[in-house]
Amino acid sequence: MASDKIFSPVKQELKIFRQKFREQLNSRLSLVDKVARYLVHSRGKNLRPALVLLSAKTCSGKLPENTYRAAITIELIHTATLVHDDVVDGADMRRSLPSVNAVWNNKIAVLMGDYLLANALISISDIQNFEAMKLLSKVARRASEGELLQIDKSRKLDIDEATYIKMISDKTGALMAAACELGALTTTGDSGDAESMRAYGEHAGIAFQIKDDLFDFEGDQKIIGKNKGRDLREKHITLPLIFALTRASRSQAKTILAQIRRGVTASEIRSIIAFTREYGGLEYAKTRLEEHSLQAVRMLDRFRDSAAKQSLIDFVYFNINRNK
Numbered sequence: 001m002a003s004d005k006i007f008s009p010v011k012q013e014l015k016i017f018r019q020k021f022r023e024q025l026n027s028r029l030s031l032v033d034k035v036a037r038y039l040v041h042s043r044g045k046n047l048r049p050a051l052v053l054l055s056a057k058t059c060s061g062k063l064p065e066n067t068y069r070a071a072i073t074i075e076l077i078h079t080a081t082l083v084h085d086d087v088v089d090g091a092d093m094r095r096s097l098p099s100v101n102a103v104w105n106n107k108i109a110v111l112m113g114d115y116l117l118a119n120a121l122i123s124i125s126d127i128q129n130f131e132a133m134k135l136l137s138k139v140a141r142r143a144s145e146g147e148l149l150q151i152d153k154s155r156k157l158d159i160d161e162a163t164y165i166k167m168i169s170d171k172t173g174a175l176m177a178a179a180c181e182l183g184a185l186t187t188t189g190d191s192g193d194a195e196s197m198r199a200y201g202e203h204a205g206i207a208f209q210i211k212d213d214l215f216d217f218e219g220d221q222k223i224i225g226k227n228k229g230r231d232l233r234e235k236h237i238t239l240p241l242i243f244a245l246t247r248a249s250r251s252q253a254k255t256i257l258a259q260i261r262r263g264v265t266a267s268e269i270r271s272i273i274a275f276t277r278e279y280g281g282l283e284y285a286k287t288r289l290e291e292h293s294l295q296a297v298r299m300l301d302r303f304r305d306s307a308a309k310q311s312l313i314d315f316v317y318f319n320i321n322r323n324k
Contacts, residue, residue, distance in 0.1 A: 006314045007045070009307040010053040013063055017049050017071050024072050024119055035100060035112050039079060042097045048074045048179045051315075055183025055197045057308035058300070062187065066127050070182035073123040073136055078175055080116035081143050083109050088147070089234065132185050139178040146170030154235040157257050161242055165206065168213075173205030180204075180312075196299050200312065203296035208319050210289040213238035215324075217273050217282055229269035235260055239288065241272065244281035293320055 007014060018040075025036035049071035056067045085091070086099040087109045093099060101109035117140070124133050149167045153159040159167075180201030184194040216231040217240050231238055237245075237260070245253045256275065259268050276282060293316045303309050 004045075006311050006318055007050045007054070009057060009311050010050060013053045013057075013068075014046060014050060017046065017053065017068055020068055021049075021072050021075060024076070024123065025116075027115075031108070032112070032115060035104065035108065038103065039083075039100065039112075039116075042094065046075065048078050048175060051176060051179040051201065051312075052183050054308045054311050054315075055180040055201075056187045057183075058303050058306060058312060059184045059190070059193050059197070060187035064186060066129065066132075066186040067183065069123055069127045070132060070186050071179075073120050073127070074175065074179045074182065076116050076120035076123060077136065077140055077143070080113045080120065081147075083113040083116065085147065087113075088151075127186070129185065132182060135178055135181060135185070139174050142170040142174040146172075146174070150236060153237070157235065157237060157261055159237050159242060161239065164237075164239055164242055168209040169202065169206055172209040173202045176205030176208065177201035192302065196302050200296050200299035203292045203299065204316055204319070207289050207292040207296065207316065210239055210285055210292070211319055211322065214240060214282065214285055214289070217241075217276055229264070229266075229273065232260060232264050232269055232272060238285075240276045240281035240285040242281075243284040244276040244279035247279040247281075248275070289320060293317070 022040055025033075025040065027033045027036060052067060052071040052074055053063065056063050082094065083100050086094055087101050087106050091099050092102040099109070100112060120136070120140075124136050127133065146167050146169075149163070149170065153163065153167070177198045178201070180197035181194050184190065184197045213231065216228060216238065218228070232241075241256075245256065248256075252275070256272055259272070264272065296316050297313055300309055300312060
């Protein structure tokens with residue numbers, strides 16, 4: 001199932017969102033306006049705003065202005081973190097397009113990320129909902145903590161599964177959880193609805209990141225837009241390898257960690273991928289992906305059946321089977 005079909009219940013609402021998002025980024029400074037237009041053009045399917053809108057429709061058929069403001073804020077925070085991440089990682093590409101730091105430079109990219117976060121603060125204040133403001137502030141903090149944890153573990157290479165889950169929950173799960181929770185907070189305001197949506201988004205976000213991490217071991221470069229083994233080159237140890245290392249001998253694990261620590265060669269990447277597959281790392285990660293996916297779906301049981309609810313369910317299964 002294509003993502004466009006999944007988002008069809010909020011097709012018109014996404015059009016409204018995109019217009020409002022562009023307006024939010026308007027600036028009298030020509031450089032800022034040029035970078036903002038580039039970001040809008042290069043953005044993907046607006047997944048997180050779509051989750052805000054779908055969650056709101058699942059909770060209530062009506063979407064007030066605050067729901068759009070929440071969707072804008074979520075996308076501003078997400079885009080800002082990506083712009084900053086590309087600077088930190090020295091990444092030249094983002095979704096098969098040149099990154100902001102590659103098109104301009106690191107200084108402009110950092111300041112543009114700051115500009116996006118400043119816009120997010122304005123958008124948060126427009127919601128005029130203390131719970132929503134508190135939630136979004138915590139999300140921004142968790143995203144930063146997740147990135148810092150990843151950097152720390154890339155230096156030490158001592159990550160275990162529990163730490164990995166915390167890291168991806170902070171980096172990816174928290175923002176998706178907030179998107180879904182805001183759909184409830186800006187419509188029904190029911191605490192039970194908000195908690196169920198938060199849990200749905202958290203599990204769906206964890207599953208989404210596990211799927212992304214699997215691409216590093218078995219993705220098609222032409223489809224996913226990045227080389228296999230990029231995480232290994234950046235010294236990011238993800239769930240498939242974490243599990244494989246626990247199944248291997250101490251000497252094998254020590255050798256692989258030493259290779260990653262000094263910087264892996266192309267042949268070593270192929271060898272580590274084969275090692276991860278041999279010791280069941282890919283299958284284990286897929287099992288954990290499915291477990292979090294099923295938990296996400298179960299969180300929607302309290303809501304009445306609707307096209308929007310079905311789309312949230314379809315998104316979970318779409319993620320399991322996507323190839324990019």
